[in-house]
Amino acid sequence: MARDMSDKEILKMELDQLKVEVNTPRIAVSTTAPEIIAFVEGLSAEDPLVKGVPEDKNPFKEKGGCIIT
Amino acid sequence: MCDQTFLAITFGPCDNCSQNKPLMNIYLKNEPINYCSLCVELMACQGLAKGETIHTLKAESETLKGKLEEERAKLHDVELHQVAEKIEALGQFVMKTRRTLKGHGNKVLCMDWCRDKRRIVSSSQDGKVIVWDAYTTNKEHAVTMPCTWVMACAYAPSGCAVACGGLDNKCSVYPLSLDKNENLAAKKKSVAMHTNYLSSCSFTNSDMQILTSSGDGTCALWDVESGQLLQSFHGHSADVLSLNLAPSETGNTFVSGGCDKKANVWDMRSGQNVQSFETHESDINSVKYYPSGDAFATGSDDATCRLYDLRADREVAIYSKESIIFGASSVDFSLSGRLLFAGYNDYTINVWDVLKGTRVAILFGHENRVSTVRVSPDGTAFCSGSWDNTLRIWA
Numbered sequence: 001m002a003r004d005m006s007d008k009e010i011l012k013m014e015l016d017q018l019k020v021e022v023n024t025p026r027i028a029v030s031t032t033a034p035e036i037i038a039f040v041e042g043l044s045a046e047d048p049l050v051k052g053v054p055e056d057k058n059p060f061k062e063k064g065g066c067i068i069t
Numbered sequence: 070m071c072d073q074t075f076l077a078i079t080f081g082p083c084d085n086c087s088q089n090k091p092l093m094n095i096y097l098k099n100e101p102i103n104y105c106s107l108c109v110e111l112m113a114c115q116g117l118a119k120g121e122t123i124h125t126l127k128a129e130s131e132t133l134k135g136k137l138e139e140e141r142a143k144l145h146d147v148e149l150h151q152v153a154e155k156i157e158a159l160g161q162f163v164m165k166t167r168r169t170l171k172g173h174g175n176k177v178l179c180m181d182w183c184r185d186k187r188r189i190v191s192s193s194q195d196g197k198v199i200v201w202d203a204y205t206t207n208k209e210h211a212v213t214m215p216c217t218w219v220m221a222c223a224y225a226p227s228g229c230a231v232a233c234g235g236l237d238n239k240c241s242v243y244p245l246s247l248d249k250n251e252n253l254a255a256k257k258k259s260v261a262m263h264t265n266y267l268s269s270c271s272f273t274n275s276d277m278q279i280l281t282s283s284g285d286g287t288c289a290l291w292d293v294e295s296g297q298l299l300q301s302f303h304g305h306s307a308d309v310l311s312l313n314l315a316p317s318e319t320g321n322t323f324v325s326g327g328c329d330k331k332a333n334v335w336d337m338r339s340g341q342n343v344q345s346f347e348t349h350e351s352d353i354n355s356v357k358y359y360p361s362g363d364a365f366a367t368g369s370d371d372a373t374c375r376l377y378d379l380r381a382d383r384e385v386a387i388y389s390k391e392s393i394i395f396g397a398s399s400v401d402f403s404l405s406g407r408l409l410f411a412g413y414n415d416y417t418i419n420v421w422d423v424l425k426g427t428r429v430a431i432l433f434g435h436e437n438r439v440s441t442v443r444v445s446p447d448g449t450a451f452c453s454g455s456w457d458n459t460l461r462i463w464a
Contacts, residue, residue, distance in 0.1 A: 010306045011126040017304060017342055018133040024344060026382040028144040032363065033152040033385065036378070036406075037424055039361045041156070043405030048449040050159065050407050053464065059187070059204055060167035060450050060464040 083108055141383045149376070149385045153424035159407070162420065162430040167450065168462040170201050172208055177454035178235075179269075179441050183224045186447045190231045191460055192219035198233045200245065203445075203452070203462055212243055212253045221270040221281075232260070232279055234267035240281050242293055261291045261298075268310045273337075274317055280337075282309040288325050290337060302335050304342040311355045316362045324365045326353030332367050334379065346377050348384045355399045360406040366423075368397030374411050376423065388421040390428060399441045404448030412439030412453055418463075434461055 005013070044050045055061050079092045083105040090105035175195035182189055188209070192198045196217045200210040216237035223232045225242075234240040240261035243253050261267065265284035272279055273290075278299065282288045288302040288309055307328035314323045321337040332353055334344040351370035358365045359376075364385070368374045373389035374397050388409060395415035402409055408429070409421040418439055420430040437456035444451040450464035 005306075008123055008126060011123065011130060013304065014306065015126060015130050015133065017345060018130060018137060020342075021345060022133060022137050022140060024382060026141065026144050027380045028146055029149070029378065029381045029383070029385060030147045030152075032378050032381045033147060033149045036149070036359070036361065036364060037153055037156065039363075040406045040424060043360070044407045047403050047405035047407060048447070049164075049403040049444070049451070049464075050405060052163070053449060058167075058449070058464055060462055 079103070141381075144381055145383060149378075149424065150426040153426075156424060158425070159422055159429050164420070164430065164432060164463050166434050166461045167464045168203060168206050170203075170206055170460040170462070171458070172199060172201075173197060173458045173460075175458060176437070176456040177440060177458060177460055178218065178220050179222045180443060180452055180454045180460060181222055181224045181231075182443055182445050182452065183228045184226055184446050185228055186445050186449070188224070188228065189452060189460070190222050190224050190233075191454055192222040192233050192235070193458070194218050198222055198231065198243075200231065201460070203450075210245055210253060212257075214241070218266070221267050223270050223272055223279075225272050225276040226274060227276050230276060232270050232272065234261065234270060234281070236266050238263045238266060238283070240267055240270045240279060240291070242279070258293070258296070260293050260296050261289060263287070263289070265308070268308065269312050271312060271314055271323075273314060280312060280314065280323060282312040282325055282327075284308040286327070288312055288323075288335065300337065300340045302333075302340055302342070304333050304335075304345070305329050305331060310353065313356050313358050313365070315358050316360060320362075324356045324358060326356040326367050326369075328352040330369075332356055332365070332377065334365075344379065344382060346384065348375065349373070351396070354396065357400050357402060360402055360404065366400050366402065366409055368400040368411050370396035372396055372413075374400055374409060374421065376409075386423070386426050388419075388426060388428070393419070398439060399443075401442050401444045401451065403444055403451075410442050410444065410451055412442040412455075414438045416455070416457075418442060418453055432463060435459070 084103050085108040092103045173193040175193050177193050180191040187204050189201045189203050196214045198212045219233050219235040230244045232242045239259050242258045261281045263283035263285050269282045279291050286305045290300040305327040309325050309327040312325040324334050326332045330349045332346045333342050349369040353367050353369045355368040364378045366376050372393050375384050376386040378385045395413050397411045399412045409423050412418050416435050418432040422429050435455040439455045441454040452462050454460045
């Protein structure tokens with residue numbers, strides 16, 4: 001547990017982690033950014049919070065009368 | 070008068086060298102040990118290999134960090150918002166409070182939606198965990214926990230149970246029964262045991278496993294039925310405040326954020342920390358995966374939210390404004406990932422355009438800090454919980 005570890009143990013843990021990370025495979029932002037954008041564009045047409053929901057279909061609209069369940 | 074501190078010194082035989090000296094009362098792995106100061110020094114040096122001192126370790130750590138930054142910078146050829154310039158800007162936002170859920174006696178600390186898109190579980194400082202029907206605002210169940218500050222609560226995927234925990238250092242699962250008169254507390258099952266407070270919990274894809282994060286700096290995966298620890302995740306050097314599981318299509322990973330300003334991505338099966346990001350300037354309060362699973366967002370006490378791309382292994386966007394000086398306590402994405410909702414300690418919720426990096430709306434309404442923000446599973450609304458004892462549903 002981090003609270004029980006001495007400073008040098010924490011440093012050692014961080015060092016080992018850094019050694020692993022320097023070697024992870026990475027892709028350029030110019031490739032990944034358009035992919036994120038394409039993903040969002042594909043879905044945002046269906047996103048109720050982006051395009052809005054007509055009042056009669058919105059389950060959370062303010063209701064006037066009683067609800068009988 | 071209040072500033073006086075008293076240092077009590079115990080005097081007696083040292084556990085190690087047996088000489089009568091003033092003792093330092095220290096705790097090693099939760100065991101109290103009485104060593105004299107000389108023996109404590111000797112013990113501290115023993116753990117290091119020959120020639121290794123804290124200095125050399127720190128120096129090596131710095132050079133590796135520098136190298137990591139270099140590698141990451143090589144691939145940083147363009148900014149997300151630059152690529153996003155050609156996209157249409159979002160229209161005017163009309164979002165208002167549709168429901169206010171009142172009933173908690175004290176600050177609301179956490180909430181979660183059920184997969185049926187209408188039920189909500191929320192937990193508060195007074196120890197109460199309440200299950201609400203968001204359409205009607207009726208309370209369906211209420212449980213009183215034996216501890217205060219219930220900081221974490223989660224709905225099971227089946228909708229038949231809730232998990233919660235906080236200062237009791239445990240995560241408990243309560244099966245929800247349809248019989249309103251049944252005493253839920255009697256059926257409680259203690260699943261997780263940590264050595265410090267529980268900050269966050271989440272069911273995996275089934276009701277059978279729970280992932281927890283704690284103030285003791287670790288995350289852990291537990292089997293609900295037996296309470297057994299299946300995997301533990303060590304790597305944070307301070308309290309872990311938040312965790313989030315990757316969306317199911319993308320596999321067995323989760324991200325955690327903590328007081329050490331780091332956000333770590335873990336492999337659930339091996340327990341390995343696969344990626345780590347340290348660009349925030351203060352505690353990370355909240356982490357949330359992007360709907361595609363290739364990125365995640367964080368909200369922090371440094372008043373910014375940031376987006377990290379997992380495949381490019383770097384931060385790709387910062388959502389901040391000079392006028393925002395209070396920390397972000399909670400973040401969540403809309404269904405498509407176009408909007409980021411962030412609750413802040415200045416009582417507001419800011420809505421950000423994820424791709425362009427601009428703010429599209431500020432939502433006012435809460436009368437105290439916003440502690441938690443979650444979008445409903447079908448994306449039609451989002452719920453915010455606050456220290457003003459209420460929850461609000463916005464749509």
